Amino acid sequence: MTCLETFQTYALRSLGIGERLLPKADITVCEQVVLIGSGLIWNIYFAALALFAGFFLATALAVAKNSRLWIIRKPAEWFIFVFRGSPLFIQFFLAYEAFVLLPKAGIDFNLFGIDFTATTRWLTRAWLGATIVLFLNTSAYAGEIFYGALRNVPKGDLEAADAYGLTGWHRFRRIVWPTMLRLAWPGYTNEAIFLFHATTLVFFSGFPAWRQMGDALYYAKYFADKTFNPFVPYPIVAGYFVLMSLTIITVFGLINRRLNRHLPQASRQKIRLRLNLIR
Template identity: 80%
Template structure:
């Protein structure tokens, strides 16, 4: 099978398209590259959905933590403390155990006199359950970043907003939120990179791959077992992740320049990649 035929047969296998049976003998380098790249689609999906949901939730959580009302501030503090204080892998494990128990218990509720029986079995699938865990985790870390940036908003900007009659939601949307994003963006870029790297933990968690539609590490582990040579599939995974990381840095760099477009050139902060080895 040529490399072009391999791509046609296995390019979208992780999404359920193409050949259903994985190669078992005479595995070529091209097959490993194509199938691992196919599985990378799931890693990008995990990171993208969790990042989008976590961004908005983190913004709300940062505002709640900065609130003077204890009713808003304390739940936000505890949420951030719990998800930042516990390992991500343990969060995967506990969430999976909880999601497994839900279908056994069942979720029934009534709305406007109509009885509903909600199905919860999809929570145990990686495409949903893992995304929820990743979203909650990145929400906590991003909220801490946003909260620090929120407290660093120059007081002069807020006083100028008051002088122009901007209060409440209008002041937050036009002054506070853009300045908070500008200050937090370098650190938030690092969080986005870490979140993408953390998607590899989905393979080690209890969330199963549905119909063998696994992520990049799923296929790398399969090839390592079949060929007894881990020094080919795992470097391929590393190469893919490095390439996507460079893409994230470039994309977030463009957004960062957009956020800082009003500043003089010497005052524009350049992004520096600072990996967080311990979380």
């Protein structure tokens, strides 16, 4: 089988399209590259969905934590503290236990308006259950980033808004929110990169892959077990993640340039890659 035929056969296998049987003998590097790249689609899905939804929740958390009313501020503070203070892998484990064991034990509960019962088995699948955990985790981290930026909005900008008669929602939308994003964007970019890297933990969590169509690490482990050579599939995974990190830096850099378009060139803060070795 040529490399082109391999691509046509396995490129979309992780989505259930193409050949179902995985190669078991005479495994080539091309097959490993194509199938690991196919699994990467799920990593991109986890990160993109969690990041998109988490952006809005993070903004709400930052505003709530900055509120003067304790009944609004305290829940936001505790939410951020719990999800930033506990390991992400433990959050995966606890969420899976909550989604599976509690309903089986006859303990039904409600979270964010969703009733969790023994019939909600779809919450135990990685495509949704793991995404919910990543969404909550990145919301907490991004919320703290946005809160720090919100606290550092220049007073001159707020005074200018008052001078123009901007109050309430108009003041927040036109002055506070854009400035907050401009200040927080470099840190938020690093959070987006880490979130994408954190999607590899889904493979080790209790959330099963749907019909064994897993992520990049799922296929990497398969090839490492079949070939007894981990020094080919795992570097391929690392290479894919490096390329995706560069893509995130490029896209977020363009957004950062848009946010800072009104500033002189020398005053614009550039985005730099700062990896978090420990979280």
